[in-house]
Amino acid sequence: MTALLVARDLTREYGPEPVRALVGVDLTVAEGELLLVTGGSGSGKTTLLSLLAGLDAPTRGVVEFRGEPLGEASPGRRAELRREHMGFVFQDFRLVRHLTARENVRLPLLFGSGDAARAEALLSRVGLAAKAARRPEELSRGEMQRAALARALVHRPAVVFADEPTASLDPISRATVWELLTELGREEGVAVVAATHDEVPAEARVVRLHEGRLEDA
Amino acid sequence: MKRAGRVLAWALAGLRYRPGRAALAGLAVGAATALAALTLGFREGYERALARNVEALGYQVLVTGKGCPHEAATLLLRGGSIPMYIQDDVARHVEAQPEVAASTRFLLQALPAQHAAPDATQLYLGIDEHFLALKPGAELQRGGWFSSPVADEALLGYQVAEYRRLSVGDELRVLGSTLRVAGVLDQSGTQDDGTVFLPLRRAQELFERPDRVTGIGVRLHDLGQAAAFVERVYDVPSVQVVRMSQVQETILGVLRGVQALLYAFAASSLAAAALGVAGVALLSWSERTPELGLLRALGCPAGTLFRLAWAEWLLVSAVGVAGGVALAFLLRGAADAWVRANLAFVPVGGVIALSGGVLLRSAAAALAVTAVAAALPAWRAATRSPLATMRGGAL
Numbered sequence: 001m002t003a004l005l006v007a008r009d010l011t012r013e014y015g016p017e018p019v020r021a022l023v024g025v026d027l028t029v030a031e032g033e034l035l036l037v038t039g040g041s042g043s044g045k046t047t048l049l050s051l052l053a054g055l056d057a058p059t060r061g062v063v064e065f066r067g068e069p070l071g072e073a074s075p076g077r078r079a080e081l082r083r084e085h086m087g088f089v090f091q092d093f094r095l096v097r098h099l100t101a102r103e104n105v106r107l108p109l110l111f112g113s114g115d116a117a118r119a120e121a122l123l124s125r126v127g128l129a130a131k132a133a134r135r136p137e138e139l140s141r142g143e144m145q146r147a148a149l150a151r152a153l154v155h156r157p158a159v160v161f162a163d164e165p166t167a168s169l170d171p172i173s174r175a176t177v178w179e180l181l182t183e184l185g186r187e188e189g190v191a192v193v194a195a196t197h198d199e200v201p202a203e204a205r206v207v208r209l210h211e212g213r214l215e216d217a
Numbered sequence: 218m219k220r221a222g223r224v225l226a227w228a229l230a231g232l233r234y235r236p237g238r239a240a241l242a243g244l245a246v247g248a249a250t251a252l253a254a255l256t257l258g259f260r261e262g263y264e265r266a267l268a269r270n271v272e273a274l275g276y277q278v279l280v281t282g283k284g285c286p287h288e289a290a291t292l293l294l295r296g297g298s299i300p301m302y303i304q305d306d307v308a309r310h311v312e313a314q315p316e317v318a319a320s321t322r323f324l325l326q327a328l329p330a331q332h333a334a335p336d337a338t339q340l341y342l343g344i345d346e347h348f349l350a351l352k353p354g355a356e357l358q359r360g361g362w363f364s365s366p367v368a369d370e371a372l373l374g375y376q377v378a379e380y381r382r383l384s385v386g387d388e389l390r391v392l393g394s395t396l397r398v399a400g401v402l403d404q405s406g407t408q409d410d411g412t413v414f415l416p417l418r419r420a421q422e423l424f425e426r427p428d429r430v431t432g433i434g435v436r437l438h439d440l441g442q443a444a445a446f447v448e449r450v451y452d453v454p455s456v457q458v459v460r461m462s463q464v465q466e467t468i469l470g471v472l473r474g475v476q477a478l479l480y481a482f483a484a485s486s487l488a489a490a491a492l493g494v495a496g497v498a499l500l501s502w503s504e505r506t507p508e509l510g511l512l513r514a515l516g517c518p519a520g521t522l523f524r525l526a527w528a529e530w531l532l533v534s535a536v537g538v539a540g541g542v543a544l545a546f547l548l549r550g551a552a553d554a555w556v557r558a559n560l561a562f563v564p565v566g567g568v569i570a571l572s573g574g575v576l577l578r579s580a581a582a583a584l585a586v587t588a589v590a591a592a593l594p595a596w597r598a599a600t601r602s603p604l605a606t607m608r609g610g611a612l
Contacts, residue, residue, distance in 0.1 A: 055514055055603055076518060079603075083516025094511050098234040103226075107512070110223050111521045 001030035003064075004159055004191050005052055010061035012047050012212075021047040023212040024061070029191055031158065034182060037195045039209035045195035048209065049161045052193060053086055054078040066158075083112040087152030087190075089162035089181075093144040095136040101147045102132040105154055114155040122150035126180055142173030149180055153188060160185065162194035174198060224528050231529040235501065242497045242530075243537035246587055249483070249490035250541025254579035255552045255569060256483040258545070260476055262570030263556075263563075267468060270564040271461045273407040275351035276321070276434030278443060280311050280450060280458045302429035303456055310453060311433055316446040318438045321347040322430040324420050328392070339377075340412045341391065343420025343430075351436060355409070360385035360400025363416040371396040372414040375404040389413070392423055406566045468562060475560065487583060490537075491590035498530045498594035506601070513603030523599035530591035537587070538580045545571055545579070 010025040022044040029035050029052070037045050050056040051063055054070040063070045065081055073081070087108075088094075095104045105119045123132050126146040128139075136144050145165060152160045162181060166174040182203065185192040200206055208215045232239050282301030303311075312320050324343035331339070349355050349362075363370045371391075373383060378401040383389060387398045396415070404410055421427050437443055443460055450458045502509065512522055549569045557563045 053514075079513070079516045079518055081516070082514065083518075086516070088514055094507070096508050096511070099230055103230055106223075108515050110220075110227055110525065111512075111517045112515075 001033070003028050004031045004033070004066060005029040005193070006062075006064040007048075007052060008062045008064075010048070010051055010063065011059050012044075012051060012056065013059040018059075020212050022051070022058075022209075025209075025212075025214050027052075027207065027214065029159065029193055032185070032189045032191055034185055034192045034204040035194070036200045036204045036206045037193065037209060038197065038200070038206060039195075043209040044212040045209055046163050047212075049163050049193060049195055053088070053161050054081060083108070084155070085158040087155070087157040087160040089145070089148050089152050089160060089165045089194075091164040091167045093136070093141075093148045093168075095144055095147060095151075097136050100133050100135055101128055101139060101143075104136070104147055105132075105150045107151055108155045112155045118156075119150070119154050122153055123147075125184070126150045140173070141169055142176060145169060145173070145177050146180065149177065149184070153184060153190065156188065157190060159191040159193060162192060162196075164195050164197065166196065166198055224525060225532075227525055228528040228532045232532065234505065238497055238501065239533050242494050243533045243540065245490040245493040246534050246537025246583060247539075247541035247544055249486040250538045250579055250583040251544035251548060252486050253483045253582055254542060254545035254571060254576055255548060256476075256479045257575045257579055258549070258569045258571045259479065259552065259556065261572060261575055262568040263472060264469060265570055266564040266566040266568050267465055269566060270407050271465050273352060273355075273405055273409065274434060274461065275353060275355070276319075276436045276461070277440060278435040278437065278446060278458060278460055279464075280433040280435060280456050281431065283455055283457055302426060302431060303433065305428040305430075307453060307455055308430055308433055311435070311450055311456065314446060314449055316437045316439075316442040316449075317435050319347060319351055319436045321345055321351050321434045322417060323348065323432055323434070324417060324424065324426060324429065325431040326420070326424045340408070341415055341420065341424070342412050343415050343417040343424075345417045348414075351434060352405075352409075355405060356403045357400045358403045360398065363399055363419075366416050366418045367422070368399070368416055368419060369394060369396050370399040370416065370419075372400045372402060373398055374402055374410040374412045374414070376410040377413055391415075394423060408565050410565070471562075472560075487586050490583070491586045494530055494534060494587045495590035495593055498526075498591050499597070502526060502594050502598040505598075509598050509601055510603055513601065519599045523595050526595035526598040527588075527591055530594070531584075531588055534584055534587035534591065538583045541583065542576055542580060545576070 005028070007025055007027040010022055010027070011020065012022040013020050025048060037048060039045050047056070051058050054063070054065070054073070057071060065085070070078055070081070095101075096107065099107070102119065102123060105123055106116060108114060109116070109119065120129070123129050126149055128143060128147055128150070131139060131143060136147075139147065149165075160181075165181065166177050169177060178198070181192055181194070184190070280303065282303050284301045308322055311317075322345050326341045327338040328341065329339070330337040346362075357372070358375065360372070363372070371389060378384065381389070383398050385398055385400060388395050389398065390396075391413070402409060402414075415423065417430070421429065435446070437446060447458050447460065450456060509522065512525070517525075549571060553567060553569050556568055
């Protein structure tokens with residue numbers, strides 16, 4: 001399989017007396033792969049996702065996206081890579097509260113590729129066509145996360161980073177979101193890198209972080 | 218084009234975030250725009266009205282008895298008795314000067330007005346046969362000229378006829394004499410509309426000023442001869458002479474102090490509106506930090522984010538400016554009344570001219586100032602680190 005993301009010796013330290021959030025992580029994510037990163041709170045899952053997405057820079061080590069080292073790319077180029085090739089799903093949904101579900105899904109179209117028809121199709125696909133004109137406060141938490149999922153996919157990214165996407169949801173909504181994430185990932189050929197505490201879908205590859213180091217799952 | 222539409226849609230949607238706050242900022246911009254428009258409109262309107270009033274006199278030079286010629290000219294424009302007179306022989310001497318193309322003699326008197334406010338006066342102007350010919354566009358609306366230079370007749374200004382409901386053939390009493398209305402003048406938008414005109418000689422009898430006139434209006438063959446004419450007439454001991462352009466300049470010179478004050482006030486209100494927009498936008502973007510972080514995380518370039526953040530407050534400013542223009546029209550009457558109540562001399566006719574140029578200049582100034590003010594918060598919003606702003610809390 002072709003490597004989409006490659007991380008080598010990835011280390012991230014914070015503060016003047018360095019606290020190590022991530023230590024020497026080597027990891028490869030293939031195109032279209034579903035990769036779950038598990039581990040307890042503070043194990044470095046969010047840090048790993050931020051580094052892989054180019055939102056943060058490592059203290060040491062390298063992240064390559066399709067062979068292009070993110071550390072050598074300018075902030076503008078990293079933004080371009082996120083805009084064109086990456087989607088994001090957050091634990092707390094991060095929907096803009098004064099925008100409707102439809103407007104939230106269309107948010108990446110403000111500055112990236114994609115079209116309104118694709119946004120409508122995804123709203124239908126996640127079961128929100130009838131509630132597209134509602135604002136986040138008028139949606140359930142599960143519906144909010146489904147809207148966030150549609151937003152992550154609207155510009156046809158190569159990879160979706162999902163940081164504990166089901167942690168704030170009830171069990172039924174969790175199942176729905178995982179189902180959509182895996183199905184849509186497969187249908188669209190999108191790699192999914194998700195940090196989670198949940199029981200994981202059968203087809204996923206799982207890696208486990210413990211105190212910033214990668215362990216065998 | 219499609220992208221511009223999306224930016225506009227985003228800016229419109231952004232107004233749903235605390236709409237009351239955006240409305241207040243827009244209101245401040247609107248008030249400042251209206252004030253700027255009224256101030257600029259006052260300058261243009263006053264100058265235009267004054268020029269129209271002077272032009273309507275029909276002569277370029279005014280010759281009056283000794284005293285302050287500017288005061289005499291202002292009284293003439295505003296209406297009021299000028300207690301200075303020119304004798305008949307002196308008047309003939311003035312009229313005989315080679316630069317004079319045409320001239321008209323007049324006697325101006327004011328009497329307490331009947332059926333009006335206690336301090337109101339009615340102006341009476343004794344005029345000769347050249348009076349109407351000198352006035353550009355002046356015509357009788359109905360009736361005709363006096364039947365003789367000593368007839369017990371009057372011509373009425375348009376407003377006098379309207380207000381006192383008098384028409385041709387009706388009678389009016391002046392100082393115990395009964396005068397018949399011979400004609401009514403067309404509306405001129407000047408002091409003439411409120412004046413009763415009498416034949417000069419009859420007026421001299423009536424007001425007991427035989428062979429005397431208040432002034433002589435002179436039109437020269439060539440305006441370039443004005444200096445020579447003024448110099449020659451200056452030597453006549455009992456008269457003084459002033460060019461109407463000088464009067465205009467003197468009045469405008471006095472007005473400039475008031476205008477400077479109003480400009481300062483308008484500029485202060487524009488600055489306050491700009492500060493308001495900047496403050497509200499900074500507060501808004503500070504509250505919406507996580508939203509900015511989200512856009513940065515999704516890959517929004519800093520330049521685009523600047524435009525998005527800027528567009529939102531430009532829209533508020535633009536709506537405010539449009540409202541301000543409408544407000545200026547609404548307040549024009551009140552502003553005109555304020556000017557009349559507070560300035561010593563105000564020409565007849567509207568003195569607040571909200572022309573296209575005035576509105577364009579006011580709108581452009583308000584937009585420019587608020588655009589600059591909104592740029593700072595937009596720049597701050599655009600240059601935040603995506604990760605730091607992502608950690609700014611719930612959206």
